[in-house]
Amino acid sequence: MNTIEDMKKKRFQFLNKLYKLTGGDEFKWFNMFQIGKELGFDNALTENIAQYLRDEGLIEFRALGGIIGISHQGVREIEKAFSNPDIPTSHFPPINIIAIGQMISSQIQQASPEATQVGTINEDRYEELKKVIQSLKESIDKLDLDWQHKSDIQAEIQTIEAQMSSSKPKVTIITECLGSIRRILEGAIGSMLASSLLSKIVALLRG
Numbered sequence: 001m002n003t004i005e006d007m008k009k010k011r012f013q014f015l016n017k018l019y020k021l022t023g024g025d026e027f028k029w030f031n032m033f034q035i036g037k038e039l040g041f042d043n044a045l046t047e048n049i050a051q052y053l054r055d056e057g058l059i060e061f062r063a064l065g066g067i068i069g070i071s072h073q074g075v076r077e078i079e080k081a082f083s084n085p086d087i088p089t090s091h092f093p094p095i096n097i098i099a100i101g102q103m104i105s106s107q108i109q110q111a112s113p114e115a116t117q118v119g120t121i122n123e124d125r126y127e128e129l130k131k132v133i134q135s136l137k138e139s140i141d142k143l144d145l146d147w148q149h150k151s152d153i154q155a156e157i158q159t160i161e162a163q164m165s166s167s168k169p170k171v172t173i174i175t176e177c178l179g180s181i182r183r184i185l186e187g188a189i190g191s192m193l194a195s196s197l198l199s200k201i202v203a204l205l206r207g
Helices: 004-022 032-038 043-055 072-083 123-142 147-164 171-186 192-206
Strands: 059-063 067-070
Touching (some): 004 072
Antiparallel strands (some): 059 067
């Protein structure tokens, strides 16, 4: 049985996944059951979560069969959560206590007087990030990955590019996206191309 706190975390994971897939674009639609499957949720749990998020105005049902899109309020909720990771939003607890899968080299830290957000996008890191993203875009069709993993990488790239074009890019979102891409590439580690891309991402995550 899911506890209240567990349900809140799973709702956040679901909405965050939809945000990443859409890149915050309210006009992109995805199948909620596929999202739930990728997160390890059964259909009943996915329906429960989607119904709640819709009732709260964070997502919208766009077509029959579980086709959904993120709402403007949903975009604001996710971006607010990552902008202030130690402060709860209207619907979710602080994300510094939410385990979003296995976040690699996360910028999110448990709150403490000494805690700081390490990692900023200075000019050098920005240029390096641009190069890595360009390499990913040029190489994605050559990677030995199934279409779903390629689609996931493309969604992460879109989210990163949206942050990079922002006047106030959120390092936490970029870091999580890079971590997700890293985990996907680790599944294709036998490929020299994937290994090369992976090493570049690891270097970025280490700052």
